[in-house]
Amino acid sequence: MITGIGVDLVEIHRVVQACQKEHFKLRCFTEAEIELIQLDQKKAADNFAVKEAIAKMFGTGFRDFGLKDIEVLRDELGKPFVNLYGKAKELAMTQGITKIHVTISNTKEFANAFVVGEA
Numbered sequence: 001m002i003t004g005i006g007v008d009l010v011e012i013h014r015v016v017q018a019c020q021k022e023h024f025k026l027r028c029f030t031e032a033e034i035e036l037i038q039l040d041q042k043k044a045a046d047n048f049a050v051k052e053a054i055a056k057m058f059g060t061g062f063r064d065f066g067l068k069d070i071e072v073l074r075d076e077l078g079k080p081f082v083n084l085y086g087k088a089k090e091l092a093m094t095q096g097i098t099k100i101h102v103t104i105s106n107t108k109e110f111a112n113a114f115v116v117g118e119a
Contacts, residue, residue: 001118001119002116002117002118002119003095003096003097003117003118003119004057004058004059004095004097004116004117005057005114005115005116005117006052006053006054006055006056006057006058006113006114006115006117007053007056007112007113007114007115008049008050008052008053008056008112008113009049009110009111009112009113010045010048010049010052010110010111011045011109011110012042012045012106012109012110012111013109014045015044015045015048015111016041016042016044016045019037019041019044025037025044027067027068028048028051028067028068029044029047029067029068030068030071032071032073033047033071033072033073036073036074042106042111043074045106045111046072046080046104046106046111046113047072048111049104049111049112049113050070050072050080050082050102050104050113050115051067051070051072052113053113053114053115054070054082054088054100054115057100057115057116057117058088058091058092058095058117060091064087064091065086065087065088065091066086066087066088068085069084069085069086069087069088069089070082070083070084070085070088071083071084071085072102080102080104081102082100082102082115084100092117095117096119097117097118097119098118098119099117099118100115100116100117100118101115101116101118102114102115103115
């Protein structure tokens with residue numbers, strides 16, 4: 001059963017530019033995500049869009065949890081998946097969300113994330 005949907009669109013160049021500042025990366029991304037971003041800077045925009053889409057899916061924004069409570073990684077085929085930690089994990093459990101499906105699409109300028117929470 002679908003319990004929530006979230007969508008977000010971010011400008012790739014803005015996130016890539018913000019990642020030039022170390023404090024931005026450390027505030028927004030886990031160590032594993034930072035390793036991924038160092039290999040492909042566009043992944044920073046993808047991951048940021050997914051995090052914002054999940055915050056919208058929860059219906060809370062980031063007032064109840066932090067950006068690093070959501071980790072977006074890729075499997076061996078490059079498919080994105082999400083790990084939740086801390087307060088984001090607690091919120092998912094409270095809302096009955098057991099799985100989050102992630103789709104990311106890019107244009108030359110934008111990263112678009114679509115997430116679906118499933119019970």
